Structure formats: C-alpha cells, structure tokens
Amino acid sequence: MEELFKERREKLNIIKNLLRKPKEEKKTANTSSVPEGLYTKCPECEQGYLSEDVQKNFYVCPGCGHHFKITAADRIQMLVDKDSFREITPRLRTQNVLGFPNYTQKLSHLEKTTGLNDAVVTGVAKVGGCRVVLGVMDSRFLMGSMGSVVGEKITRAIEYATKRRLPLLIFSASGGARMQEGIISLMQMSKTSNALAKHNAAGLLYISYLTHPTTGGVTASFASLGDIMLAEPRALVGFAGPRVIEQTIKQKLPEGFQRSEFLQQQGFLDQVVERKKMRATIALLLKLHAREAAL
C-alpha cells in the first residue's frame, strides 16, 4: 500500500511540474506527437521548424497552421490562470472486468511513460478569473479511449460542477469507447450523458471543445452535448471512423470529410477556434455566462 502511494505521489509530482514549471516541461513532455529536439517537421506541410518556435506558437505550425497533438498537461498550462489548477479524483483504477490479456500491464506501462492515470485529467481551475471544472483528454493513453476510469472521472467532474454550480469545459480527444473493457465502456456513454442531463437541468454552462481526433463513443456521448460547441481547426470529428465508412460504402471519402470545418458547415459547431485564441475564447464565454453578468 505504501508503495502505491509513493508511486502515485511521484506521478502527481510529474504533473505538477509540468503545470508549474514550463521550462522543465519541454524535457519531460516526451511524446511522438509533441515536437522534440531542435527541429520539428510539420506532418502537414512537411517543412522543418525550430522546435522552440513551434512551442512558442502553441504547438501550431508557424507555416501552415497545423495543430500538433498536445498533452493534457500542456493544454492545461496554456489555458488556465497561473497556479490555479487543482486535480480532482486522480486515484481511480479499472477493474479489468473482461480479464483482457495484458491490459493491466499495458495500463501500468502507460502510467509510467505518460504520468497520467488514464486518458483524462479532471480538475478545477480559473480561466480569466472565472472558476471552471475542466476535463482534458490525452490521446497518448490508449488513443484517449473511454473505459470505466475515464467515464467515472468525467462523471465525477460533471457531478462536482453540478453540485458546486460551476461551468464545465471538456476537451475531447478520443478514439471512442475502450474495447478492452467491453460493455462496461459502452455504458460510460450513458453514464456521462446522464450526468450532463443533470448539469444541464441545473441551468449550468457546458462547453465542449473537440480536438483531433474525436470519434466513436465519445462523439456519441458527452462530446456532442455542449451548450457551446467548439473545435480546433482540421480536427477529425465523427461517429464512425473514416476507414470503417470507406469499407462500408466501398468508395473514397471526399477531402475534408469529418473535419471541424465540415462539421461547422453541417451545423454541429458554433465555432472553429485556433489554439492561440483558445484561452481568450474560453475566458470570454465564461464571462458571458457568469451569474453576475446576468444580473
């Protein structure tokens, strides 16, 4: 037991460091999707840029505007008022109900390499001085898939927001429900959506912010239910993945299909927001919904 606590403390420290000391974060935030090394090649325009420039530009390609995938810690740091983030319910573990082979080991490995306990970080923070309950998914963790821990953490975050009458902001990045937890994963769609129903009925604001990629059971639950629907540019957002659709209809999909801009055109998004405007946009929306403003 003592060891578990120790391990957890170490992980929490990693997150804290990421959040509080931006200079150290470059060394620790070590993933294939986040630029590292001196130069970074943009997968979209294939040009090389100084990593420092990419990072300063909110991990957006200075040339073509491609939005790199970022970690939950990076996003939180970019978004919230300094030192205002406090994590809630970090210590949850899945029961591995299917007894899926190697699943527990895989989770332990990911915990070590990412410093996350699962594919979402939840907490409370201030943005532009307004308090908000925050959920940020991290696609490094099994493609951001939703199993019982993600479902439970998001549900608890929503319930926390409902109880304290706070607005809610969730950044999704997910391949959908997590196969390794079978039907239990599927039921998390219902659980999270039901919690949102209560938050909604309490007259509270929910902003859903879609990032690349958001598909499957996450699209078909909490991610699509925002009062305000936002997305990052060119993010892939859909229910069925493009490969499945192509296999079903046996033809190539049109360019730009299931991208944010397409979704907006179809009427499912309020705005596509560039990352550099993320903080200002959220701060504005929170201000517009602050109860003082309504009086």
Add this chain to the structure above:
Amino acid sequence: MSIQEAEAKVRKIDEEIRQLEQKDAPDVDLATIKNELEKAKNTILTKAYANLSSYDKVYLARKPTRPNVRDYIENLFDHFFEQRGDRLYRDDCSIIGGIAMFRDMPVTVIGHQKGKSLEENLLCNFGMPNPEGYRKSLRLMKQAEKFKRPIITFIDTAGAYPGIEAEEHGQGEAIARNLMEMCNLTVPVISIVIGEGGSGGALALSVANRIWMLENAVYSILSPEGFASILWKDSARAQEASEIMKLTAQDLYAFDIVDVIVKEPMGNLNEHAEVIYAQLRDLLGNELTALCRLSERALLEQRYKKFRSIGDCSGI
C-alpha cells in the same frame, strides 16, 4: 458441437422423417421409428443448447428467422398505430415506433427493425439507423412523456449506420442527444434486447429503468467482427473475440446491467415464440404496474442510479 452443426443434423433427421412418411411400407413400424428419430433430434438439441458458446449466441441472436420487433408488437399489444418521421428531414424505417395498448394501458413502442426479406432488409437498412431514426425515436419518447405513456423499446441492431450521410447529419450528436434526453423522461422506460444489441446504436434506445434480455440475445460494445478488427486488425477472428467480450445475457446479468433474462425454448424460436410472449406479457404486466406507482422523482433517480453504478472504479 456448435449450434450450427447441431442444426444441420436436425435438418437431416427432419428430412429422414419426411422421406419415411412418404414411403408406403406397411411392414415398417413408422410410429416407433419416427419416435426414435424425434428423440435423437431432441438429444442433439438439448446437448447443443446446454453448451452454447458465446459465438453460438451471436449466431442465434442474428438469426433472420427470430421474431422481430413487428412480431413482438403484434403479439404483445393491441391497436398499434405507427408514427413515422423525425419532423426534421425524413422517415428512417430502421426504427419503427408508435402507440399501442398493453392490456388497458396506452404505451409507446419503439424498436429496431432489420426486416425479414431482402426487400425489407434494404428498406430498413438491415436495422442500422441513421440519425433520423434516433431523432424519430426521441420525438416519440417526448410525446410519450407528454401523454404520460410508459415507453417500451425493442433492441435489435448491429449498430448505427456508418455512412457519409449519417455523418453529415450528425450520427454522434443524434445518439448523444438520446442518451441525455432519455435520462430525464418522467415516464417508465423498459428496454428488451430481443436479438443483437450492437454498440451506441443499441444504447441510444436503452437508457431505461429496466433492461431485459432474451436468453440467447447479445449486447456488446461493438460487433465481434469490429472488435477483432480494431484490436487485432483481423475481423476474421470474430469467434475468438466473442468469447472474451462478455456479451451474453448471462454476462450482462452478472454486471447488473440486465435485470431479467427471458428464457428461450430450444430450436427455431419462431416456431415456439409464444413461450417468450407469455413471459413478456407477465413481466410487462407486473413491471409496468410497479413502475407506474413510483413518483416521477423516484423514477428518474432509479434510472440515473442504474447507469451511474456501472464501472465504478475502486479508489486506491
């Protein structure tokens, strides 16, 4: 022996019996032979049904001859009045819905419809709804709430349709909206999984106070083929996938997702469907009475808790 092998043997015996009956042989004791063959048939079936694998159940759940939503509507309710269209764009035949009488109580009935002939299959897209289907179902549920009618849904789908138009019209949003809105319905909701419960497409009709499942029906996160394709990049490993997915009625009962398992008779379900209808009539009679006694608040609380408790992770 898999259920399909058992069925092949039974067909062969049936054929033998038929041939015997046609033969005009006065010296043969037809009745005794027939009796023996019937016994053999029964032994084979009993053995096969006693040892059904999960994959056998996937096969049984998908069998086109299984009673479908229309059969249930016809046999459990009176005066069915079909309601069509989502009032937004079009009518999606893969979901059928309307008002009917259960004994002396008006109810709203909604269900996935796969169709039995190829023509019907095409008309209702093999039971794979587009967003319009979910929006139609939500319209009917909201109307049921307005007129205080309990809602009964029948689940039988491989999943929501993965097509271009479905995405253009917001498949994810339509399902999500159902999940959220069903939580707040102030009337009793009962879902019955009659065949295949596939993924979000099934879930979108089953945020219910009670979920019942036929003994050989299945309900899963994804089809076994899709599951194998995602995890092992090989949809041919569907059988292997079925065995680890925990998708049977018994599995879901153990997870407290399913409240009642409805017993199925052996053999072709369509020939003995009355056994199922009789159980469902009783169950519906009792449960509707019980749920209608609950206050709206208690009803909502019960439904919320049912889903809230699924996948509660132990804190460390």
